[in-house]
Amino acid sequence: MTTEYDVLIIGAGSAGLSAALILGRCCRRVLLADGGPTRNAPSGAVHSFFSRDGIRPAALLHLGREQLAPYPSVEVKELKITALTKLAHGFQATGQTGQGHPATIVARRVLLATGVTDILPPLPGFRELWGSSVLHCPYCHGYEVRDQPLAVYGQGKPVVGLALLMSRWSADVVVVTDGPGHLTDYARQRLRRQGIAVHENPIARLVGTVRGGLRCVEFADGTYLERKALFLHPPQEQRSSFAADLGAHLTSKGAVWVDKQGQTTVPGLYAAGDMVPGQQQALLAAASGSKAAICLNEALTRTEVT
Numbered sequence: 001m002t003t004e005y006d007v008l009i010i011g012a013g014s015a016g017l018s019a020a021l022i023l024g025r026c027c028r029r030v031l032l033a034d035g036g037p038t039r040n041a042p043s044g045a046v047h048s049f050f051s052r053d054g055i056r057p058a059a060l061l062h063l064g065r066e067q068l069a070p071y072p073s074v075e076v077k078e079l080k081i082t083a084l085t086k087l088a089h090g091f092q093a094t095g096q097t098g099q100g101h102p103a104t105i106v107a108r109r110v111l112l113a114t115g116v117t118d119i120l121p122p123l124p125g126f127r128e129l130w131g132s133s134v135l136h137c138p139y140c141h142g143y144e145v146r147d148q149p150l151a152v153y154g155q156g157k158p159v160v161g162l163a164l165l166m167s168r169w170s171a172d173v174v175v176v177t178d179g180p181g182h183l184t185d186y187a188r189q190r191l192r193r194q195g196i197a198v199h200e201n202p203i204a205r206l207v208g209t210v211r212g213g214l215r216c217v218e219f220a221d222g223t224y225l226e227r228k229a230l231f232l233h234p235p236q237e238q239r240s241s242f243a244a245d246l247g248a249h250l251t252s253k254g255a256v257w258v259d260k261q262g263q264t265t266v267p268g269l270y271a272a273g274d275m276v277p278g279q280q281q282a283l284l285a286a287a288s289g290s291k292a293a294i295c296l297n298e299a300l301t302r303t304e305v306t
C-alpha cells in the first residue's frame, strides 16, 4: 500500500494513542502504526494514571483504541515500521504489517512515539520478575510494596538517590551493589543515617515465587537476603533508531531532543513520550503526545492557510 497521510504516528502506546485522538478530532488523515507491546507490558497494572489507577496495561490501550473508532480519518494498523526516509515535502516509511505484508507509507509529517527499552542486568531473575517484583519506578509501584523489606540495586550516586527515595515507602531498605558499590564516604554516611545497609557481595540470582513475587537476593557466596521487591534504574536505549538515522539531535542521555512544540531538529519530524527527555510515566507520555499533536496540527494549518 502507498497512501498519503497528513501524519504517520509510529508507536501506539500512551503517547501515540493520545496524539491520534487529537489529530482525529482535527479531521487529519492519520495512520497509527502499532508495532507491538508497550514498555509496561510485563506489569500487572498501570498506577498513578488519573481516572485509571490500577487498570491493566492492555485494558488502557484497548480503551485508547476504542475511543479512536469514531474518527474516520484515523487508521490504526498492526504495522512495524522498518525504515523512514525524508522526502522533499514529507517522509516515506516502509514496514511490515501484522500479516507479514510489506507496506509503504507517505506522510507529510511523522510523530515518533516508539518509546524506550530497559536494559536489565544479565543476572538470573531480573528479566523473569521484571514488572512484578523487580521494579523501576516508586511512583508507579512503590505504594503496593510499602512497609515491606525492599532492595535497591545499583552502584554509585544513582543508587544512593534511589535508595534514599525508597525510604519514603519503607523503613527497611537495603542497597545491593553486586560487587564494589563505588560509594563515597559521604554517600555511605547518608545511607547509614537513613538506616540503609549496603551489601557489596556479588549477586548470583534473584529467587522468585511462582506468582512473580521476590523471595530473596541470593549472593555468589551462598548467603541470601529476604526481600519482597527490588528497585533499580536500569540504563535505557531507544526502541527505534529513526530519529538518529535521520540525523536528529539526541541528548547526552540518548533521549531524542525536541523543542517546545515537540519537534526534533529534523523539520517535520516530531517525537513524544518516553523517548524524549523528562520523567517517564504513561500519563506524561499521553500528555506529551497530545501536545505534539496540537503543535503539529497548527504547523500543518499554517502551511494550508494564507
Ligand SMILES: Cc1cc2nc3c(=O)[nH]c(=O)nc-3n(C[C@H](O)[C@H](O)[C@H](O)COP(=O)(O)OP(=O)(O)OC[C@H]3O[C@@H](n4cnc5c(N)ncnc54)[C@H](O)[C@@H]3O)c2cc1C
Residues within 6 Å of the ligand: 010, 011, 012, 013, 014, 015, 016, 033, 034, 035, 036, 037, 038, 039, 040, 041, 042, 043, 045, 046, 047, 048, 049, 079, 080, 081, 082, 113, 114, 115, 116, 118, 130, 131, 136, 137, 140, 141, 239, 240, 272, 273, 274, 275, 280, 281, 282, 283, 285, 286
Ligand atoms: C515494568 C514497567 C511498569 C510501569 N508501570 C507504570 C505505571 O504503573 N504507571 C505509569 O504511569 N507508568 C508506568 N510505566 C512507564 C510507562 O510504561 C511508560 O511511561 C509509557 O509506556 C510510555 O509511553 P510511550 O507511548 O512513550 O511508549 P510505549 O508505551 O513503550 O509505546 C511505544 C510503542 O511503540 C511501538 N514501536 C516501537 N518501535 C516501533 C516500530 N518500529 N514500528 C511501530 N511501532 C513501534 C512499541 O511496540 C510500543 O507499542 C512502567 C514501565 C515499566 C517498564
